[in-house]
Amino acid sequence: MNPLAALGRGTLDILATIGQIALYAFETVSHLLRPPFYPREFLHQLVAIGWLSLPVVGLTTLFTGGALALQIYAGGARFNAETVVPSIVAIGIARELGPVLAGLMVAGRVAASIAAEIGTMKVTEQIDALTTLSTNPMKYLTVPRVLAATLTMPLLVGIGDAIGIMGGYLVGIWRLDFNAANYMTNTVQFLETWDVVSGLIKAAMFGFIVATMGCFHGMNSGRGAQGVGRATTQAVVSASILILAANYVLTEVFFAA
Amino acid sequence: MIEMKNVSKAFGPKQVLRGIDLTVGTGESMVIIGGSGTGKSVTIKCILGIIRPDSGQILLDGKDVTKEDRDAFLARFGMLFQGGALFDSLPVWQNVAFRLLRGSLKKPKPEAREIAIEKLRRVGLAPDVADLFPAELSGGMQKRVGLARAIAAEPGIIFFDEPTTGLDPIMAGVINDLIREIVTEMGATAVTITHDMSSVRAIADHVAMLHAGKIRWTGPVSEMDNSGDPYVDQFIHGRAEGPIEAVR
Ligand SMILES: Nc1ncnc2c1ncn2[C@@H]1O[C@H](COP(=O)(O)OP(=O)(O)OP(=O)(O)O)[C@@H](O)[C@H]1O
Numbered sequence A: 001m002n003p004l005a006a007l008g009r010g011t012l013d014i015l016a017t018i019g020q021i022a023l024y025a026f027e028t029v030s031h032l033l034r035p036p037f038y039p040r041e042f043l044h045q046l047v048a049i050g051w052l053s054l055p056v057v058g059l060t061t062l063f064t065g066g067a068l069a070l071q072i073y074a075g076g077a078r079f080n081a082e083t084v085v086p087s088i089v090a091i092g093i094a095r096e097l098g099p100v101l102a103g104l105m106v107a108g109r110v111a112a113s114i115a116a117e118i119g120t121m122k123v124t125e126q127i128d129a130l131t132t133l134s135t136n137p138m139k140y141l142t143v144p145r146v147l148a149a150t151l152t153m154p155l156l157v158g159i160g161d162a163i164g165i166m167g168g169y170l171v172g173i174w175r176l177d178f179n180a181a182n183y184m185t186n187t188v189q190f191l192e193t194w195d196v197v198s199g200l201i202k203a204a205m206f207g208f209i210v211a212t213m214g215c216f217h218g219m220n221s222g223r224g225a226q227g228v229g230r231a232t233t234q235a236v237v238s239a240s241i242l243i244l245a246a247n248y249v250l251t252e253v254f255f256a257a
Numbered sequence B: 001m002i003e004m005k006n007v008s009k010a011f012g013p014k015q016v017l018r019g020i021d022l023t024v025g026t027g028e029s030m031v032i033i034g035g036s037g038t039g040k041s042v043t044i045k046c047i048l049g050i051i052r053p054d055s056g057q058i059l060l061d062g063k064d065v066t067k068e069d070r071d072a073f074l075a076r077f078g079m080l081f082q083g084g085a086l087f088d089s090l091p092v093w094q095n096v097a098f099r100l101l102r103g104s105l106k107k108p109k110p111e112a113r114e115i116a117i118e119k120l121r122r123v124g125l126a127p128d129v130a131d132l133f134p135a136e137l138s139g140g141m142q143k144r145v146g147l148a149r150a151i152a153a154e155p156g157i158i159f160f161d162e163p164t165t166g167l168d169p170i171m172a173g174v175i176n177d178l179i180r181e182i183v184t185e186m187g188a189t190a191v192t193i194t195h196d197m198s199s200v201r202a203i204a205d206h207v208a209m210l211h212a213g214k215i216r217w218t219g220p221v222s223e224m225d226n227s228g229d230p231y232v233d234q235f236i237h238g239r240a241e242g243p244i245e246a247v248r
């Protein structure tokens, strides 16, 4: 085949998928607002998506905060500015690393499991069965997951931020000989509300992306075990890329001078 | 009354249905027979709207099903899927009572559970099965749970996709009787797909044979043996030799 044609076809396929995803996200939001609602499913997803992601997010930000403190100390030492460590760690975690790394980790955990679960349901005709039982799969499966992810991600990231800053603090006082009280004062003094809030808004967006990608790829899963496997991979990859892209756009919107 | 008029469906290059014309009267038991892979399951999924036909018309009581209110339409139907299609995240009784636990037919939980256990009993399953999960059941038991779910809300029209496949002969007899009973006593309309000729004779008022994407023959079950159609004869007698090719 003509390589140019192959490239063109690939591009068209991607554009078509982007269109489908946009439509799917729009449909999800429209179902979000119209009854019937399934509160039990929603509560179940709050636990599965939110609560059970806490260890992953906590460990991620803890180690990242620690590493960040070491790096900023090393960088700061070049300008005799080691004292900036606490505030830069806090700002870096709250604005960028907390939401982005938590988002990527949750993408790996949650998008994959949603896509695998819904994909299996699709392949074994459970989605068709839902329809014949007068239950809309969008409302019963997608809405509770997307809503739960969108609402719990900011909470997760909020807790993750605190743990990340604590990681920096622990490294700061044990390894870098900071005074514990000074470290805390510096952290609190220079951190602004908007630093944290902007990160939490990002987190909500990332939660929406993760669950929507999981559901979309699950619902469009191919046939058989192979189809489900591919859907799972695509869910994680597309969720991760969309998170990074959305992060750039939101950062541009929030912080561009 | 369900009417299919010239319904066609292809999957990619593969033409499965090539103009199906089929009428199922209200309160009648129609059995669809035909070779494996001829599109029997696709046919009933088209009626339910799970698969969109490429062309043709499907009418329920004279009204086009695609133009009707989906929820009201589906509320009249029950469906047993060929593979069971049980929700594996829910215990058996919640599968059976799915419709009774939410939506317009919602009942209090204890009552829904009682109905579920009663329906399980009717398909030959003991009450202690109710709290197991589908993955803990044998294939035949899953099939019967699917059957119990299809009839749980007592719908007026029920589709059974191979209800007795994978069951022992006694259980198959129980299920045949049950389907017959649902039609005669509750006045339901039933469309059953089966390969089991003794089932056909036990359940059917009318029989339709699907071959090469069309209804090859249809008529009352009493005329099936004298249809004069070599395709039907070969099929009901299970002969390897005849007009239907063995490799499909
Ligand atoms: N979703 C689908 N996508 C692609 N092809 C399909 C799909 N569903 C069915 N087919 C094809 O349509 C044809 C008819 O399938 P169907 O399941 O209706 O057969 P059947 O008559 O029910 O056979 P059996 O008696 O073995 O259940 C098959 O060749 C199958 O490969």
Ligand SMILES: [Mg+2]
Residues within 6 Å of the ligand: B040, B041, B042, B082, B161
């Ligand atoms: Mg079939």
